[in-house]
Amino acid sequence: MNIYGMSPRKLRDYFNYIGENSAKAAIIYDGIYRRGVIDFAEFGFAERIIERLRADFDFALPKIVEKRECEDAAKLLLELSDGEFVETVLMRQAFGNCICVSTQVGCNMGCKFCQSGMLKKRRDLTAAEITGQALAIAKAFNCKIDGVSVMGIGEPLDNLEAVADFCELVTEDKGLAVGRRHVTVSTCGLAPKIREFAELPRPCNLAISLHAPDDGLRSALMPINKAYPIADVMSAAEYFSEKTHRRVTLEYIMLDGVNDTPDHARRLAELIGKRDFYVNLIPYNSTDSSYKKSSPETVSAFCGVLKDNGVIATKRREFGADLNAACGQLRADRLR
Numbered sequence: 001m002n003i004y005g006m007s008p009r010k011l012r013d014y015f016n017y018i019g020e021n022s023a024k025a026a027i028i029y030d031g032i033y034r035r036g037v038i039d040f041a042e043f044g045f046a047e048r049i050i051e052r053l054r055a056d057f058d059f060a061l062p063k064i065v066e067k068r069e070c071e072d073a074a075k076l077l078l079e080l081s082d083g084e085f086v087e088t089v090l091m092r093q094a095f096g097n098c099i100c101v102s103t104q105v106g107c108n109m110g111c112k113f114c115q116s117g118m119l120k121k122r123r124d125l126t127a128a129e130i131t132g133q134a135l136a137i138a139k140a141f142n143c144k145i146d147g148v149s150v151m152g153i154g155e156p157l158d159n160l161e162a163v164a165d166f167c168e169l170v171t172e173d174k175g176l177a178v179g180r181r182h183v184t185v186s187t188c189g190l191a192p193k194i195r196e197f198a199e200l201p202r203p204c205n206l207a208i209s210l211h212a213p214d215d216g217l218r219s220a221l222m223p224i225n226k227a228y229p230i231a232d233v234m235s236a237a238e239y240f241s242e243k244t245h246r247r248v249t250l251e252y253i254m255l256d257g258v259n260d261t262p263d264h265a266r267r268l269a270e271l272i273g274k275r276d277f278y279v280n281l282i283p284y285n286s287t288d289s290s291y292k293k294s295s296p297e298t299v300s301a302f303c304g305v306l307k308d309n310g311v312i313a314t315k316r317r318e319f320g321a322d323l324n325a326a327c328g329q330l331r332a333d334r335l336r
C-alpha cells in the first residue's frame with residue numbers, strides 16, 4: 001500500500017490490526033507531512049514494527065513531467081505509476097496558496113463546455129495519488145498549502161471513498177493541517193453522493209456546478225442533469241447544508257449568450273430563494289468548444305441582478321490563463 005493514501009482513521013485501524021498502539025499514526029503523520037520523512041526507521045519504533053511497516057507500505061509519489069509557472073499561478077503535469085497523466089494547479093490567493101487537485105484520469109460526465117470531459121475516464125485516482133498532487137506542489141514550489149479545491153480533472157463524488165480519505169488526510173492537524181473551511185469539493189451534482197458526502201465525520205465545503213437556472217438549459221450543457229435534475233440537486237445540497245453547517249457554493253460559468261442574461265440571473269435568484277447558498281461566477285476559460293466567455297459588463301450586470309435579489313455572489317478571479325491552466329488543458333495538450 002502507499003502510505004500517502006492512508007487517512008488518519010485507516011492508519012489507526014492498521015495499527016490496531018497489527019496489534020500496536022494506534023497513537024503511532026499521529027507520530028507517522030507528523031514525520032511524513034511536517035518533516036518530509038520517507039523512511040520508517042526515523043520514528044524511533046521497535047525494529048519489528050519498522051520491518052512490518054516497510055513490508056506493508058511504500059512512499060511512491062507521482063513524477064513531475066512538466067512544470068509551468070507565472071506570477072500568480074503554477075501548474076504541474078504529473079505521471080502516475082501506470083503512465084497515466086494528471087494535472088495539478090497552484091493559485092497564489094490573497095489568503096495563501098490554494099491548490100486544485102484532480103480525482104480521476106479523464107471524466108465521464110461529458111459537460112459540453114469542459115475540456116476534461118472530452119477525454120473519457122480511464123480510471124479513478126487513489127487517495128495516495130490525490131495526496132501525491134499536494135505533496136508534488138509543495139515540493140516543486142517549496143510552499144505551504146493553505147487551501148484545496150477538489151476541482152481538477154474528474155468528478156470527485158464519482159470517486160467518493162478516495163476523495164473522503166483525502167479530505168480527512170489533508171485536514172489532519174498532525175499532518176498537512178489545511179483548515180476544513182479551506183477545502184472545497186466540487187461536484188456536477190450527483191445528488192445521492194452529495195447526501196453520502198454529508199454523512200462523513202469531518203465534511204469539507206461543497207461546491208455545485210449549476211451553470212443554468214432551469215432543467216432545459218442545464219441538460220443541454222450537462223448531460224448528468226437528465227439523471228439528477230436541478231430539484232434533486234438543490235434538495236441534496238440543502239440536506240448537506242443542514243446536516244454539516246458547511247458552506248454550499250453554486251458555481252456558475254458565464255457563457256456568452258447562453259446562460260448570462262439578466263433574466264437568467266433573476267431565475268437563478270428565484271431558484272435559490274431563501275437558501276443560504278453563495279454563487280460564484282466563473283469566467284469561462286476557452287477550450288476547443290464553441291463557447292465564449294461573457295464580457296466583464298455582462299458578468300457585472302448578472303452579479304448586480306443577483307445582489308438586488310438578495311443572493312450573495314462573487315466573481316472568481318482568473319488565474320493562469322496564460323498557463324493553459326484550465327481543467328484538463330495541459331493533459332489534453334500532452335495527449336495530442
Ligand code: SAH
Nearest residue numbers: 114151152154155186187188209251284285
Ligand atoms: N466534476 C466536478 C469538478 C471538476 S470541474 C464539477 O463538475 O464540479 C470544476 C469546475 O470547473 C466546474 O464548475 C466546471 O463546470 C468548471 N469548468 C469546466 N470547464 C471549464 C472551463 N473551460 N472554464 C471555466 N470553468 C470550467
